[in-house]
Amino acid sequence: MKVAVVTFPGSNCDYDLYKAVQQVGAEVEFVWHRERGLQRFEAVMLPGGFSYGDYLRAGAIARMSPVMEDVVAFAAAGGPVLGICNGFQILCEAGLLPGALMRNDVLRFRSHDVLLRVERDDTLFTGDYEKGQILRIPIAHGEGNFEADEETLRALEGDGRVVFRYVDANGEATEASNPNGSWHNIAGITNEAGNVLGMMPHPERAMEALLGSTDGVGLFTSLVASLSTTAGGSA
Amino acid sequence: MSQYRIEVRVKPRPGLLDPQGKAIHHSLNSLGWEGVHDVRVGKAIYIDLDAADEAAALEAAGVMCRKLLANPVTEDFEVTMVGALEGAGS
Numbered sequence: 001m002k003v004a005v006v007t008f009p010g011s012n013c014d015y016d017l018y019k020a021v022q023q024v025g026a027e028v029e030f031v032w033h034r035e036r037g038l039q040r041f042e043a044v045m046l047p048g049g050f051s052y053g054d055y056l057r058a059g060a061i062a063r064m065s066p067v068m069e070d071v072v073a074f075a076a077a078g079g080p081v082l083g084i085c086n087g088f089q090i091l092c093e094a095g096l097l098p099g100a101l102m103r104n105d106v107l108r109f110r111s112h113d114v115l116l117r118v119e120r121d122d123t124l125f126t127g128d129y130e131k132g133q134i135l136r137i138p139i140a141h142g143e144g145n146f147e148a149d150e151e152t153l154r155a156l157e158g159d160g161r162v163v164f165r166y167v168d169a170n171g172e173a174t175e176a177s178n179p180n181g182s183w184h185n186i187a188g189i190t191n192e193a194g195n196v197l198g199m200m201p202h203p204e205r206a207m208e209a210l211l212g213s214t215d216g217v218g219l220f221t222s223l224v225a226s227l228s229t230t231a232g233g234s235a
Numbered sequence: 236m237s238q239y240r241i242e243v244r245v246k247p248r249p250g251l252l253d254p255q256g257k258a259i260h261h262s263l264n265s266l267g268w269e270g271v272h273d274v275r276v277g278k279a280i281y282i283d284l285d286a287a288d289e290a291a292a293l294e295a296a297g298v299m300c301r302k303l304l305a306n307p308v309t310e311d312f313e314v315t316m317v318g319a320l321e322g323a324g325s
Binding site for chain 2: 092093098105145
């Protein structure tokens with residue numbers, strides 16, 4: 001499997017993401033936001049950071065980058081696309097995922113570990129987890145408050161497109177365990193087809209026991225596993 | 236072609252939580268402005284552009300808002316004509 005990590009001016013989790021992909025044995029390459037053509041990749045990842053200084057709105061300028069046209073086409077063709085943190089914000093701005101990420105209700109940048117409940121273990125990205133499993137993964141964002149209109153929110157829940165939810169140690173999605181005011185404690189969602197995942201927490205920062213958690217590894221191994229079974233392409 | 240200056244106002248949609256506005260609201264209350272009962276924070280964007288006439292300038296600004304300046308999920312926008320700009324500079 002060959003993965004593209006798309007970098008924008010102001011991306012700052014690109015190397016972590018690159019290393020995470022390498023760690024699970026996949027090939028990985030950086031793609032600068034002005035480059036075109038993603039055909040040689042089997043998955044595309046948008047890293048966290050502060051693309052364009054979060055000017056105007058987080059992700060709003062990055063989504064106008066030349067490469068985003070290719071990301072949209074890649075996703076439309078069914079290719080797996082993962083957006084983490086600022087990557088999630090860019091995917092929403094680009095219309096690949098519904099809704100928007102607004103300023104945290106607490107008005108503070110939140111940088112700490114959170115607990116996530118895995119809501120779906122049958123996506124391209126979560127096969128190595130179990131439904132209901134609790135993961136410890138860090139967040140680091142000022143704008144992670146997921147909002148959408150009523151109809152969209154109902155569709156997200158109704159179609160089971162919420163993949164990760166902020167929870168407490170008992171696995172309950174309480175107000176206290178919600179770090180940013182996201183509706184229904186949403187931490188990660190997919191598009192309707194299921195091939196685009198956006199999440200605010202940083203699985204690429206939970207890859208080493210030495211650094212506190214290895215709960216992010218499963219996301220990357222899941223993707224490798226689902227691509228090797230479906231495509232049977234280059235390993 | 237003439238030059239026009241346009242003001243775009245982008246504001247959080249009604250009903251959506253505006254944490255920035257809330258913080259300012261509390262701050263104004265604590266300064267003694269007890270009569271302040273709501274604050275919403277938006278942004279103003281000033282655009283100078285060439286256009287055939289006022290209507291064309293306003294229409295272009297509307298397209299800019301839908302494409303980039305406002306996020307339809309969370310924000311509303313208003314476009315107003317500030318006026319024609321005489322000559323170069325300003």
